Amino acid sequence: MTDSAAPASDVLVRFSGVRKTYDGETLVVKDLNLDIHRGEFLTLLGPSGSGKTTSLMMLAGFEVPTDGEIELAGRSIRNVPPHQRGIGMVFQNYALFPHMTIEENVAFPLMVRGMDRGARSAKAREALSMVKLEDLWRRRPGQLSGGQQQRVALARALVFEPQLVLMDEPLGALDKQLREHMQIEIKHLHQSLGVTVVYVTHDQTEALTMSDRIAVFDDGVIRQLDTPHGLYEEPQNAFVADFIGENNMLAGTVEEMLENGLCRVALADGRHVTARAVNVTAAGQPTRLSMRPEKVHVEDYGPQHVNRLIGTVKETIYHGDHTRLRLAVAGNPEFTVKMRFRPNRPRPEVGERVAVAFAAEDCRALDAPAEDES
Amino acid sequence: MSEQNHPLKARLRRAERMRQVKAFGLIAPLLGFLLISFVVPIASMMMRAVHDTELSSVWPEVTAAIPSWRDRKALPDEAVFAALAHDIKASHKDRTLSTAARRLNYDLRNGRSLVFSTARALPETAERWTDAVIAANGRWADPETWGAVYRASGPVTGFFLLAALDRNRTATGRIVVAPPDEALFLDVLKRTFVVGLAVTLICLALGYPVAYLLATLPPDRGNLLMILVLLPFWTSLLVRTAAWVVVLQEHGLVNNALIWLGIIEKPMRLIYNQVGVYVAMTHILLPFMILPLYSVMKAIPPTYVRAARSLGAAPATAFLRIYVPQTLPGIGAGGILVFIMAIGYYITPALVGGAGDQLISYFIAYYTSSSVNWGLASALGAVLLAATMILYAVYNRLVGAGGIKLG
Numbered sequence A: 001m002t003d004s005a006a007p008a009s010d011v012l013v014r015f016s017g018v019r020k021t022y023d024g025e026t027l028v029v030k031d032l033n034l035d036i037h038r039g040e041f042l043t044l045l046g047p048s049g050s051g052k053t054t055s056l057m058m059l060a061g062f063e064v065p066t067d068g069e070i071e072l073a074g075r076s077i078r079n080v081p082p083h084q085r086g087i088g089m090v091f092q093n094y095a096l097f098p099h100m101t102i103e104e105n106v107a108f109p110l111m112v113r114g115m116d117r118g119a120r121s122a123k124a125r126e127a128l129s130m131v132k133l134e135d136l137w138r139r140r141p142g143q144l145s146g147g148q149q150q151r152v153a154l155a156r157a158l159v160f161e162p163q164l165v166l167m168d169e170p171l172g173a174l175d176k177q178l179r180e181h182m183q184i185e186i187k188h189l190h191q192s193l194g195v196t197v198v199y200v201t202h203d204q205t206e207a208l209t210m211s212d213r214i215a216v217f218d219d220g221v222i223r224q225l226d227t228p229h230g231l232y233e234e235p236q237n238a239f240v241a242d243f244i245g246e247n248n249m250l251a252g253t254v255e256e257m258l259e260n261g262l263c264r265v266a267l268a269d270g271r272h273v274t275a276r277a278v279n280v281t282a283a284g285q286p287t288r289l290s291m292r293p294e295k296v297h298v299e300d301y302g303p304q305h306v307n308r309l310i311g312t313v314k315e316t317i318y319h320g321d322h323t324r325l326r327l328a329v330a331g332n333p334e335f336t337v338k339m340r341f342r343p344n345r346p347r348p349e350v351g352e353r354v355a356v357a358f359a360a361e362d363c364r365a366l367d368a369p370a371e372d373e374s
Numbered sequence B: 001m002s003e004q005n006h007p008l009k010a011r012l013r014r015a016e017r018m019r020q021v022k023a024f025g026l027i028a029p030l031l032g033f034l035l036i037s038f039v040v041p042i043a044s045m046m047m048r049a050v051h052d053t054e055l056s057s058v059w060p061e062v063t064a065a066i067p068s069w070r071d072r073k074a075l076p077d078e079a080v081f082a083a084l085a086h087d088i089k090a091s092h093k094d095r096t097l098s099t100a101a102r103r104l105n106y107d108l109r110n111g112r113s114l115v116f117s118t119a120r121a122l123p124e125t126a127e128r129w130t131d132a133v134i135a136a137n138g139r140w141a142d143p144e145t146w147g148a149v150y151r152a153s154g155p156v157t158g159f160f161l162l163a164a165l166d167r168n169r170t171a172t173g174r175i176v177v178a179p180p181d182e183a184l185f186l187d188v189l190k191r192t193f194v195v196g197l198a199v200t201l202i203c204l205a206l207g208y209p210v211a212y213l214l215a216t217l218p219p220d221r222g223n224l225l226m227i228l229v230l231l232p233f234w235t236s237l238l239v240r241t242a243a244w245v246v247v248l249q250e251h252g253l254v255n256n257a258l259i260w261l262g263i264i265e266k267p268m269r270l271i272y273n274q275v276g277v278y279v280a281m282t283h284i285l286l287p288f289m290i291l292p293l294y295s296v297m298k299a300i301p302p303t304y305v306r307a308a309r310s311l312g313a314a315p316a317t318a319f320l321r322i323y324v325p326q327t328l329p330g331i332g333a334g335g336i337l338v339f340i341m342a343i344g345y346y347i348t349p350a351l352v353g354g355a356g357d358q359l360i361s362y363f364i365a366y367y368t369s370s371s372v373n374w375g376l377a378s379a380l381g382a383v384l385l386a387a388t389m390i391l392y393a394v395y396n397r398l399v400g401a402g403g404i405k406l407g
Ligand SMILES: Nc1ncnc2c1ncn2[C@@H]1O[C@H](COP(=O)(O)OP(=O)(O)OP(=O)(O)O)[C@@H](O)[C@H]1O
Pocket: A022, A023, A028, A046, A047, A048, A049, A050, A051, A052, A053, A054, A055, A202
């Protein structure tokens, strides 16, 4: 918490070598190593079934790690039961107690901690006003809308001032508009309270807008742990590049490793491209090149865009400030490009052949996933 | 605010009414069936409890004349005595005297012999029937004897209802407690409720953990256990009760096993007493507790207890404060079901209970089939119904105040 603290004490939660299996055959979490810093907003992002909830449940104490150690504030929590971990939790279906009023729900963590009636009522109201629901304290959960219930659940998880709050897809049941609104509200609460948040979602936009850092899960493994900016701009492998944002993939083979971390890649159609060698180390390796749609230029490029390819326009979609082109490029019929609006520039016609250019820096040579090697 | 609310409320009511009409259409067939099979019999039972024309059908004159008897501390006047003498002779001839004798016997000690001996001793003619009747049987000189005739003159009487509550009316109309050797039904009623309540609590104590296990077990094993719970429904009630006789009797399985294990030396008395009643009734009613509990528990997602635990509640606190309150509708439904079935139970206590363990239904059956005292049987039924409804109202009050609703 203090600035002078050594980096090690800055770590609130440490997973080291954690593995988990439910059936004794398949590992749903494989060798999880993760440090969560005090005060940070860390998101576990990944496709369904990748082990996010399981990891969260191990931290909350509802699942036991098969292997490895989880530390909370420097102490192993292997033998600490859930109610003594002091971790607030928000569930996807809110889990508000239906037989209690809103105020009683929010006061529940205080009641089990032995706070007297008057004090806990005052504190619960305070927490409710924090989520702007102070007028609804008398109601029962069934009489609130989904968004309101979500806020009550949030107030309840925060009212006892836990050092750590876990949220498992808390906005999953809300509609898009409310979800975006709640994202901002949760983010503000996080900033004003300084609490550490571990957040689970499979919505990448949500992860990118809210998080300080994101751990991308895939099949029980963290594929990349990085800031939203790092994940988007510098994906370390094909899975992350594909999962986060839009990406154009081109299959190829490394022909030559160059200076400055670059490499030369031969594409399927025999053309060559210079790319940043992220996940390739030697000539002859299969690779996937990844380019963001907004980093690819059509008919409008400068000297730094050293890679030039030819594409055939398949579809144009007008978006106002930009036009999306779907092209067929080097064997990829779904190559997407965002063309920014310029006055006096004609839109390419479907069927037209256009020049496609991008910089070596914006083209990342990643690992080739197994199904690509054939 | 209230001004604006009124048109809104009216509109809401109109919208609701449409829905109610449709809902009524859906339940109408069942309602008709219930009306014929349930409401009408119960209403006619209630009628019988207060309807009394047995005496007036065979002794029309005296029952018509006796309302003129005002001073209940003195004897009725000559006209009433004359009407009685006429009625006795007429019914003696018609062989309907025994009907009158039976009805008076309900209310008067030795009422039957009083009637028959009077009939035998009564002369053909008399100067003053007052003297002739009293000469035939001296008990006619007692206003209380006439009180019994008055109370039986119908057509509406509180006699059976009072009798069902161990109460009598004197000739002057005062309600008094029946003498101890005649008082019976209040004890039976109390016993019925005590047994019903105890069986309900035992069923709850045994059924709650089973229902919890059923609701939390993975489906495949849960189904197996559920079949075990439902198994008793596949055999007849009579067979199951008889099986308990076999198991619990003096040289039955339980006693033999306990003796063989050396825990007891002489066989224990397990049947034809309270123990037998409790064991057999609990066994038979247990599924009716488990099923409603199970259906309620099944609908409670495990996240509630998890949420409570993560918020700092110890396992016991989370269970008692979060889980149990959510099962209250199940406890209420199961409890009411078992209790109401228990207090109306007949076969099981009749077969495995002793003479002193019979519940009210036994007496209702006795008075309907053995002694053909429909009035008293109906009155007992009405008292049971009233007591049940009062208890239900109290329950509703208590549970309703807790804010528990099923919807
Ligand atoms: N209680 C359980 N028993 C057996 N297997 C389980 C259990 N819970 C989860 N699994 C399995 O573990 C794997 C990981 O599940 P987990 O719930 O952690 O995924 P997730 O990343 O949270 O997915 P989602 O985004 O769909 O919530 C899945 O394959 C799932 O089937």
